[in-house]
Amino acid sequence: MGAKVQLAEVSKGLVIFSCCFTAFIFILFLLHISGALSSVYVGVFNKGGKYERAVSIFDSVPIKNGDVVFLGDSITEGGAWDEFFENRVTRNRGIGGDTTSGLLARLHQINRSEPSSIFLMIGTNDIYFGVAEDEIVENILTIIDLLSNSSKETKIFLQSILPRASKYKDRVEAINKKVRERLPLGVTYIDLYPHFLDEHGVAIDTRFSNDALHLNGDGYLIWREIIKALVVEHG
Amino acid sequence: MGAKVQLAEVSKGLVIFSCCFTAFIFILFLLHISGALSSVYVGVFNKGGKYERAVSIFDSVPIKNGDVVFLGDSITEGGAWDEFFENRVTRNRGIGGDTTSGLLARLHQINRSEPSSIFLMIGTNDIYFGVAEDEIVENILTIIDLLSNSSKETKIFLQSILPRASKYKDRVEAINKKVRERLPLGVTYIDLYPHFLDEHGVAIDTRFSNDALHLNGDGYLIWREIIKALVVEHG
Numbered sequence: 001m002g003a004k005v006q007l008a009e010v011s012k013g014l015v016i017f018s019c020c021f022t023a024f025i026f027i028l029f030l031l032h033i034s035g036a037l038s039s040v041y042v043g044v045f046n047k048g049g050k051y052e053r054a055v056s057i058f059d060s061v062p063i064k065n066g067d068v069v070f071l072g073d074s075i076t077e078g079g080a081w082d083e084f085f086e087n088r089v090t091r092n093r094g095i096g097g098d099t100t101s102g103l104l105a106r107l108h109q110i111n112r113s114e115p116s117s118i119f120l121m122i123g124t125n126d127i128y129f130g131v132a133e134d135e136i137v138e139n140i141l142t143i144i145d146l147l148s149n150s151s152k153e154t155k156i157f158l159q160s161i162l163p164r165a166s167k168y169k170d171r172v173e174a175i176n177k178k179v180r181e182r183l184p185l186g187v188t189y190i191d192l193y194p195h196f197l198d199e200h201g202v203a204i205d206t207r208f209s210n211d212a213l214h215l216n217g218d219g220y221l222i223w224r225e226i227i228k229a230l231v232v233e234h235g
Numbered sequence: 236m237g238a239k240v241q242l243a244e245v246s247k248g249l250v251i252f253s254c255c256f257t258a259f260i261f262i263l264f265l266l267h268i269s270g271a272l273s274s275v276y277v278g279v280f281n282k283g284g285k286y287e288r289a290v291s292i293f294d295s296v297p298i299k300n301g302d303v304v305f306l307g308d309s310i311t312e313g314g315a316w317d318e319f320f321e322n323r324v325t326r327n328r329g330i331g332g333d334t335t336s337g338l339l340a341r342l343h344q345i346n347r348s349e350p351s352s353i354f355l356m357i358g359t360n361d362i363y364f365g366v367a368e369d370e371i372v373e374n375i376l377t378i379i380d381l382l383s384n385s386s387k388e389t390k391i392f393l394q395s396i397l398p399r400a401s402k403y404k405d406r407v408e409a410i411n412k413k414v415r416e417r418l419p420l421g422v423t424y425i426d427l428y429p430h431f432l433d434e435h436g437v438a439i440d441t442r443f444s445n446d447a448l449h450l451n452g453d454g455y456l457i458w459r460e461i462i463k464a465l466v467v468e469h470g
Contacts, residue, residue, distance in 0.1 A: 018253035025256075053313070053451045060452030061318040078288070082317035083296040083326065091318065209288075216288045217295030 051102060054095040058109050065114040065153070067091050068235045072121040073098040075162065078214055084224045088235040091115070099126045100139030107143060111150035117234040118147060119227060121159040121192075124213070127171050137178045144187055155234040157227070158183060160193040165212040166203040188230075195222055286337060289330040293344050300349040300388070302326050303470045307356040308333040310397060313449055319459045323470040326350070334361045335374030342378060346385035352469040353382060354462060356394040356427075359448070362406050372413045379422055390469040392462070393418060395428040400447040401437040423465075430457055 063069060069091045070081050076094025084090075093110065095102070103122050110118065120143065126136045140158070147156055160176045163169065172193070180189050196219065198205040204212055208219030215223070298304060304326045305311050311329025319325075328345065330337070338357050345353065355378065361371045375393070382391055395411045398404065407428070415424050431454065433440040439447055443454030450458070 015250050015253070018250070018257040021257050021260075022253040025260075049446065050449075052445055053449055056452035057313065057315055057450075057455055058452070060456050061315050078292065080292060080296050080327070086324065089321065092315070211284065211288075214285075214288055215292075217291035217293070220292055221295050 051095055051098065055106050055109065058093060058106070061091075063091050063093075063110065063113045063115055064089070065116075067113070067115045068231055069093055069110060069115045069118045071103070071110060071118055073125050075124070075214060076119075076121055079220055079223070084220065085228075085231050085235065088231060097125055098122070099129065099131065100136055100143065101126075101131075103143055104139060104146075107146055111146065114151040114153040116153070117155040117157065117231070119157045119159060119190075119231075120144070120147075121161065123161045123175055124164060124168075124172070127161075127168055127175070133171060133175055133178075136175050137182075140175075140179050141182055144184065148184060148187065156187045157190050157230060158187055159190045159227075162192060162215075163197050163202075163204040164209075169202050190227060190230075192223060192226060195226065286330055286333065290341050290344065293328060293341070296326075298326050298328075298345060298348045298350055299324070300351075302348070302350045303466055304328055304345060304350045304353045306338070306345060306353055308360050310359070310449060311354075311356055314455055314458070319455065320463075320466050320470065323466060332360055333357070334364060334366065335371055335378065336361075336366075338378055339374060339381075342381055346381065349386040349388040351388070352390040352392065352466070354392045354394060354425075354466075355379070355382075356396065358396045358410055359399060359403075359407070362396075362403055362410070368406060368409055368413075371410050372417075375410075375414050376417055379419065383419060383422065391422045392425050392465060393422055394425045394462075397427060397431050397450075398433075398437075398439040399444075400439075401435075404437050425462060425465075427458060427461060430461065 067089045068081075068085065070076050070079060070093060072094045074094065074096035077092060077096050079092065079094070081090040081092050095106075100122050122143070123136050123140055126139070144156060144158060147154065158179065160180075161172050163172060176191075176193060180191075183189055196204050196208050196215075206212075208215055208222070210216060302324045303316075303320065305314060305316050305328060307329045309329065309331035312327060312331050314327065314329070316325040316327050330341075335357050357378070358371050358375060361374070379391060379393060382389065393414065395415075396407050398407060411426075411428055415426075418424055431439050431443050431450075441447075443450055443457070445451060
C-alpha cells in the first residue's frame with residue numbers, strides 16, 4: 001500500500017514537472033515569435049562569443065589608409081573579397097549575426113583610418129531580431145554620417161539589403177527605400193536587391209542561396225560583377 | 236456532468252502530451268550526450284547549409300599554383316590570413332564546423348592545383364561529434380596522403396589540434412600524438428598545442444579564447460608568429 005502511494009506521488013510529480021516543462025518551452029516559443037527575446041539575442045551575441053572575437057581579430061590587423069573595406073554581417077563575412085579583388089588590399093569586416101547597433105559599437109575600428117572606399121551592407125539581422133523599421137533606418141543613416149564625417153578621403157557605397165524569404169519582402173523593401181531617399185550627397189547607393197530576386201519578385205532566388213539568406217558562389221560572383229568597376233576606380 | 240467528463244478528457248490529453256514531449260526531449264538529450272547523433276549532425280551540416288555554400292564559394296575562386304592555402308574548420312576560417320600575410324596570395328579554406336570527413340569530401344578543390352604550401356588543421360569538431368579517435372587519426376593521415384600524392388610541388392604543414400576545454404585534453408593530446416608518430420616524411424609538423432595551453436596545462440588559455448575553442452586576435456597573432464618564417468620561405 002505504502003509503495004503504491006509513493007508511486008502515485010512520483011507519478012504526480014512527473015506529471016507536474018512535464019506540464020511545467022511544456023509550459024516553459026511554450027512560453028519561450030511565444031516570446032521568440034513575438035520578438036520579445038530580440039534584445040536578449042543581440043545582448044548574448046554582442047557580449048562574448050563570435051562578435052567579441054571578431055572585433056579582437058580586427059584589432060590585431062588595423063585598417064590602413066587606402067584599403068578597400070567590406071563592412072557588414074554574415075553576408076559580407078562570407079565574401080572572399082581578397083580573392084575576388086586580388087589586386088586590391090581588401091579588408092573583410094563582416095561579422096555573422098551583426099546588426100546596425102552592433103556595427104555602431106565597432107565603428108571606431110573603421111574610423112581610425114582613411115580607407116579608399118567602404119562597401120557597406122547591414123540591417124537584415126535587425127529585421128530578423130524584430131528591431132523597429134525606423135530604428136534600423138536611423139542606425140544605417142547614423143553609420144553613414146559617422147563614416148562620412150571621419151574621413152573625407154573615403155568613398156562610401158551603401159549596398160541595399162538583399163532579398164531573403166518572402167515573408168521579409170515588405171520590410172526589406174521599406175527599409176531600402178527609406179534609407180535611399182535620405183542618403184546624403186556623396187554617398188553612392190548600389191541597388192543589389194533586384195539582381196538577387198526570384199522570378200516571382202518576392203524572395204531571394206534559390207540559384208543564389210541555399211538558406212534564403214546567405215549567398216553561394218554564384219551569388220557572390222554577381223555581386224563582384226556589379227561592384228567591380230567601383231572597386232577598381234576607388235580602390 | 237458531460238462537461239466535467241470532457242474537461243477530464245482534455246486534462247488527460249494534456250498530461251499525456253506533456254509526458255510524451257518531456258520524454259522526447261529527454262531521449263533527444265540522451266542521444267546527444269551519448270554521441271549517437273553525431274552522424275546526423277555531420278550529415279545535416281554537410282547537406283545544405285554553410286558547408287555547401289562555402290564549397291560553392293571556393294569553387295567560384297579556384298586555387299592557383301603557388302598560392303598559400305589555409306585548410307581546416309572554423310579556427311582556420313577565423314584567421315584573416317590575407318591580412319596576416321599581405322605579401323602572399325593566401326586562400327582561406329576553413330569552414331566553420333567542418334570535420335575530417337567533411338574535408339575529405341572537398342579535397343578535390345585543393346588537389347586540382349599545385350599550391351606552394353598548405354597549412355592544415357582539422358579534427359577538433361570530430362572529437363566534439365564523438366567520432367572515434369582512430370577514425371580521426373586515419374582520416375587526417377588519408378588527407379595528408381591525398382594532398383602529398385596530388386602535388387609534389389606543395390609543401391605540407393600539419394598543425395596540431397589546439398587545446399580547448401579541459402574535458403577534451405586527453406583526446407586532443409592522444410590524436411595529436413598518434414598522427415605525429417605516423418606522419419610521412421616530407422610533411423612538417425607544427426606543434427601549436429603548447430603555445431595555447433593555460434598555466435595548468437589542461438585547457439586553452441582564456442587570454443586567447445573567449446569560448447574555450449576559437450581564437451581571438453592575440454591567439455591569431457601568436458599563430459602567425461609561429462608560422463611566419465615558413466609562409467615566407469614556402470609561400
